[in-house]
Amino acid sequence: MKAAPFAYVRPGTVADVVAELSQEGSKVIAGGQSLVPVLAMRLGRPAQLIDINAVRDLNGLALDRGALRVGATVRQRRMQREQIAAGVPLVRLALPWVGHREVRSRGTVCGSIAHADPSAELPAVAACLEATMVLTSQRGTRQVSAADFFTGALSTVAEPDELLSDVVFPVAKPGEGFGFGEFARRHGDFALAGVAVRVRTSEGSVDARLTCFGVSDVPVTVDVSQQLRAALEKTGSDPSRPDLQSALAAHTPGVAAVAVNTGGDSHASPGYRRRLISVLAAREVSRAYVSARLSESEERSR
Ligand SMILES: Cc1cc2nc3c(=O)[nH]c(=O)nc-3n(C[C@H](O)[C@H](O)[C@H](O)COP(=O)(O)OP(=O)(O)OC[C@H]3O[C@@H](n4cnc5c(N)ncnc54)[C@H](O)[C@@H]3O)c2cc1C
Numbered sequence: 001m002k003a004a005p006f007a008y009v010r011p012g013t014v015a016d017v018v019a020e021l022s023q024e025g026s027k028v029i030a031g032g033q034s035l036v037p038v039l040a041m042r043l044g045r046p047a048q049l050i051d052i053n054a055v056r057d058l059n060g061l062a063l064d065r066g067a068l069r070v071g072a073t074v075r076q077r078r079m080q081r082e083q084i085a086a087g088v089p090l091v092r093l094a095l096p097w098v099g100h101r102e103v104r105s106r107g108t109v110c111g112s113i114a115h116a117d118p119s120a121e122l123p124a125v126a127a128c129l130e131a132t133m134v135l136t137s138q139r140g141t142r143q144v145s146a147a148d149f150f151t152g153a154l155s156t157v158a159e160p161d162e163l164l165s166d167v168v169f170p171v172a173k174p175g176e177g178f179g180f181g182e183f184a185r186r187h188g189d190f191a192l193a194g195v196a197v198r199v200r201t202s203e204g205s206v207d208a209r210l211t212c213f214g215v216s217d218v219p220v221t222v223d224v225s226q227q228l229r230a231a232l233e234k235t236g237s238d239p240s241r242p243d244l245q246s247a248l249a250a251h252t253p254g255v256a257a258v259a260v261n262t263g264g265d266s267h268a269s270p271g272y273r274r275r276l277i278s279v280l281a282a283r284e285v286s287r288a289y290v291s292a293r294l295s296e297s298e299e300r301s302r
Pocket residue numbers: 027028029030031032033034035036072097098099100103106107108109110111112114115117119120121122162163164165188189190191
């Protein structure tokens with residue numbers, strides 16, 4: 001099937017993009033990796049496509065007051081390759097799981113977040129890190145936290161005339177560690193279930209945040225600090241001890257029962273997804289804890 005007819009514009013400034021977006025039936029095209037299949041299958045019939053790739057101001061990747069600001073046309077692959085993005089390790093852990101290299105060479109970070117596929121990696125990373133979305137329209141600019149951004153499958157709080165001009169990720173601080181894991185039938189497929197984890201340790205205190213994806217309409221974030229502390233009480237807090245993952249596994253089925261909120265589909269039942277989340281969470285929370293402790297001790301020895 002071919003796409004239904006549409007008008008195509010390629011403005012050169014953000015002001016022109018948002019002016020075009022205020023026209024009814026308009027849609028942004030960034031990398032086209034999700035939108036083009038939607039058009040080809042006629043699941044969407046926009047009257048006009050606004051190609052944002054000629055706007056130089058949207059191609060920024062810069063550190064700004066302890067955060068990494070990622071502009072709307074920054075490719076996923078650029079985030080994997082440029083040193084500046086190493087300050088946000090969770091994004092770097094997740095990106096190899098996003099499709100294939102060819103997809104990441106065209107697909108944008110902002111496009112993936114704006115598209116809001118419930119099985120996509122980057123929306124979950126944004127939720128786990130408490131990233132900020134910057135929405136720009138002719139009415140001005142507003143900032144929305146990731147926790148409030150995703151409202152359902154393929155749906156967000158962005159209005160039709162708003163451009164996701166940047167996503168702002170906090171740069172990792174000393175004492176923070178991260179974990180990321182997912183299960184898909186073949187590499188490059190969307191995940192049946194996955195987890196993104198951030199653990200913070202500081203002078204004996206510990207907190208842990210787990211975001212699950214592929215298991216609900218939106219990324220689901222659960223505070224698992226209590227579960228991590230209970231596991232550490234059993235094993236001792238020495239990160240070189242190998243039994244933390246097994247101690248955590250006693251607690252993660254309860255977490256999975258809360259996080260998995262799907263009726264199941266032809267790919268996996270809810271029970272199977274709960275099992276996946278339980279196993280992935282135990283593994284990745286323990287991995288994140290080990291790297292948080294390492295980061296804390298490196299900071300102390302400086
Ligand atoms: C074979 C294949 C495998 C894939 N596998 C995965 C995978 O495993 N995991 C995964 O997460 N993704 C996967 N993808 C999707 C890929 O990551 C896309 O790149 C991403 O979802 C969309 O980014 P894009 O820049 O291509 O956006 P586009 O396709 O250009 O746009 C997608 C949607 O977002 C809107 N949009 C885009 N940018 C903006 C913006 N700045 N402001 C407002 N709205 C905007 C568009 O209007 C459109 O509705 C796969 C794609 C393919 C083709």
